[in-house]
Amino acid sequence: MITNFILAPILMHLFTAIMLLFTMRYLRLQRIISVTGNIIAFVLCLRLFFVTLEHDYLIVQIGNWQAPFGIIFVSDTLSAIMVLLTAIVSLSVGIYSTAAINPSRIRFGYFMNFHFLIMGLLGVFLTGDIFNLYVWFEIVIISSFVLLTLGGKKMQMEGAIKYVSLNMLASAVFLTAIGILYGITGTLNMADLAVKIGEVENEGLVSVTALLFFAGFGIKSAIFPMYFWLPSSYHTPPSAIAAVFGSLLTKMGVYALIRTFTLIFQPDEFIQWVFIIIAILTLITGGLGTINKKSVRRLLSYLIVCHIGYLIACMGLYTELAFVGMIFYLMHDVVVKSNLLMITGILQKIRNTIDMTRLGGFGKDYPKISFLIAISMFSLVGIPPLSGFWPKIQFFGESLKSGHYVLLGAIIFASFVTLFVMLKTWSEVFWKDSPKRLTEDIDRFAPLRKENKFALIAPIAFLAFVSLYLGLNAGQVYDLAHRTAEELMNPNHYIDAVLNGNFKK
Amino acid sequence: MELLLLLLVGILYSAGIFLMLRRSMVKLLLGLILIGNGANILIFLTGGLTRGKPPIIKDSQTTFTDIYADPVPQALILTAIVISFALTAFAIILLKKVYTTTGTDDLDSLNIEDLDI
Numbered sequence: 353m354i355t356n357f358i359l360a361p362i363l364m365h366l367f368t369a370i371m372l373l374f375t376m377r378y379l380r381l382q383r384i385i386s387v388t389g390n391i392i393a394f395v396l397c398l399r400l401f402f403v404t405l406e407h408d409y410l411i412v413q414i415g416n417w418q419a420p421f422g423i424i425f426v427s428d429t430l431s432a433i434m435v436l437l438t439a440i441v442s443l444s445v446g447i448y449s450t451a452a453i454n455p456s457r458i459r460f461g462y463f464m465n466f467h468f469l470i471m472g473l474l475g476v477f478l479t480g481d482i483f484n485l486y487v488w489f490e491i492v493i494i495s496s497f498v499l500l501t502l503g504g505k506k507m508q509m510e511g512a513i514k515y516v517s518l519n520m521l522a523s524a525v526f527l528t529a530i531g532i533l534y535g536i537t538g539t540l541n542m543a544d545l546a547v548k549i550g551e552v553e554n555e556g557l558v559s560v561t562a563l564l565f566f567a568g569f570g571i572k573s574a575i576f577p578m579y580f581w582l583p584s585s586y587h588t589p590p591s592a593i594a595a596v597f598g599s600l601l602t603k604m605g606v607y608a609l610i611r612t613f614t615l616i617f618q619p620d621e622f623i624q625w626v627f628i629i630i631a632i633l634t635l636i637t638g639g640l641g642t643i644n645k646k647s648v649r650r651l652l653s654y655l656i657v658c659h660i661g662y663l664i665a666c667m668g669l670y671t672e673l674a675f676v677g678m679i680f681y682l683m684h685d686v687v688v689k690s691n692l693l694m695i696t697g698i699l700q701k702i703r704n705t706i707d708m709t710r711l712g713g714f715g716k717d718y719p720k721i722s723f724l725i726a727i728s729m730f731s732l733v734g735i736p737p738l739s740g741f742w743p744k745i746q747f748f749g750e751s752l753k754s755g756h757y758v759l760l761g762a763i764i765f766a767s768f769v770t771l772f773v774m775l776k777t778w779s780e781v782f783w784k785d786s787p788k789r790l791t792e793d794i795d796r797f798a799p800l801r802k803e804n805k806f807a808l809i810a811p812i813a814f815l816a817f818v819s820l821y822l823g824l825n826a827g828q829v830y831d832l833a834h835r836t837a838e839e840l841m842n843p844n845h846y847i848d849a850v851l852n853g854n855f856k857k
Numbered sequence: 858m859e860l861l862l863l864l865l866v867g868i869l870y871s872a873g874i875f876l877m878l879r880r881s882m883v884k885l886l887l888g889l890i891l892i893g894n895g896a897n898i899l900i901f902l903t904g905g906l907t908r909g910k911p912p913i914i915k916d917s918q919t920t921f922t923d924i925y926a927d928p929v930p931q932a933l934i935l936t937a938i939v940i941s942f943a944l945t946a947f948a949i950i951l952l953k954k955v956y957t958t959t960g961t962d963d964l965d966s967l968n969i970e971d972l973d974i
Binding site for chain 2: 486504505521531540
């Protein structure tokens with residue numbers, strides 16, 4: 353269906369950001385506008401999701417230029433899922449930020465940059481043009497630069513320099529790849545590229561371009577040899593910012609990988625092997641990195657890297673069932689990771705530290721919050737029937753079926769490491785007695801006003817509920833993932849919808 | 858002309874990567890700028906160089922009859938230049954801020970806080 357509605361969520365965030373730009377000085381107004389904008393955008397994203405499910409493909413051609421010539425926006429099932437996840441995370445983090453981000457950061461335009469970031473993410477997920485994808489990527493990274501450095505502490509600056517330089521390098525690699533791709537095909541529309549790339553005679557050049565895309569997106573999604581910027585920068589910003597970064601920014605890179613390597617480049621044997629080897633190394637190195645960490649936030653940064661390995665492994669296996677697991681895991685991971693990173697913020701607020709050795713007794717003092725946290729932690733580990741369990745069955749089954757036993761071993765290793773570090777966190781932070789006498793003035797959570805407490809706890813409860821829903825309602829989610837996997841395995845429908853206008857499958 | 862630009866692209870990329878491997882933050886930034894410029898010239902080159910044939914249809918005709926210069930790469934480069942301009946401006950300010958907070962230009966002396974886990 354051709355509809356302008358695809359642009360509505362993007363424009364809503366743009367509009368909110370502009371409104372926030374004009375009211376920078378008024379703290380209360382900033383919070384109200386941001387939350388209102390987020391709620392409206394959430395409703396729009398939800399509607400976009402259901403309309404996409406109904407009509408299969410939504411397309412808008414900007415300026416009414418026909419498909420291969422103008423920029424187009426396409427919403428298929430994968431895009432719709434990513435948009436919905438972005439909306440869920442943005443709404444929860446937006447509400448959480450109203451209480452968690454201190455006034456000086458808000459005065460320096462925290463909310464404005466936050467909305468530009470979300471706008472960029474939505475653009476990445478919806479665009480159907482490879483150069484337009486680059487532009488959206490740049491919008492996302494420049495907003496993330498500002499969010500990461502806002503505050504200007506020494507530690508933040510040290511993290512930011514690595515983050516900024518490696519992301520700029522990734523963009524340069526991506527741009528180079530686009531340049532070569534345009535040179536050999538003469539088009540930028542992704543569906544048209546998928547058609548034209550088959551007609552290129554120089555196959556070596558196509559492989560080189562594919563690997564350049566892999567490197568560019570790989571840096572952004574933090575896979576094995578190129579993840580070092582992530583653990584050294586993600587523990588520095590406030591927890592609300594880390595929640596968006598940790599859950600959505602790396603998944604943006606993974607989304608771009610999925611899109612390019614299912615639609616434009618059909619991976620051959622060699623590229624599949626590259627994916628699998630890199631996935632094994634990512635799972636193992638990321639897993640090993642978590643073991644000796646004392647700070648909960650640093651531990652989670654390495655877990656983010658480790659779990660990207662699962663998604664890359666599914667790209668390497670390249671079967672329909674592996675894709676089902678990948679899509680399911682993507683949904684689960686975004687929800688749970690953002691929740692856990694927000695939880696570290698609450699720990700920081702209550703105990704004034706997130707160092708495990710100095711934490712303790714949390715379960716006794718705050719039993720209700722601890723229960724909420726337990727849901728998220730154990731669904732990350734994958735205890736049935738919580739959401740992490742279902743995709744892992746697919747990973748095991750598919751890697752066993754295709755005979756990649758080393759990969760199977762790496763996946764099991766990563767799962768065990770996740771279990772180990774989550775249990776360690778649970779016993780250190782929640783079960784053991786607090787190592788030092790607690791005085792009233794350490795706890796900056798209890799004296800908060802009621803609405804601030806609500807703003808901190810409600811998003812966590814909401815995300816825990818979503819995670820429970822994903823786990824307990826796995827049948828429906830599985831159907832959705834299956835439908836997405838089918839679309840990814842048969843890119844002809846996408847090409848047909850974009851170039852010929854046959855929107856129904 | 859193509860060969861000359863090709864060599865220029867190669868030199869810009871290699872010089873950029875060489876500078877990025879240095880320990881100084883300023884050289885790191887200069888390296889990134891050089892790689893960005895290299896990418897821009899690469900896009901210009903892959904579109905094909907056509908001299909004196911603007912992509913404008915004459916009044917007397919309705920379609921192109923002659924070969925014409927591809928306008929798309931130039932639009933791409935223009936966008937990329939604007940973006941890299943903004944990124945570079947941000948990165949320079951960041952470098953200055955890092956220099957004032959840490960008092961050093963050496964990338965190796967930034968990792969001190971990462972050593973304790």
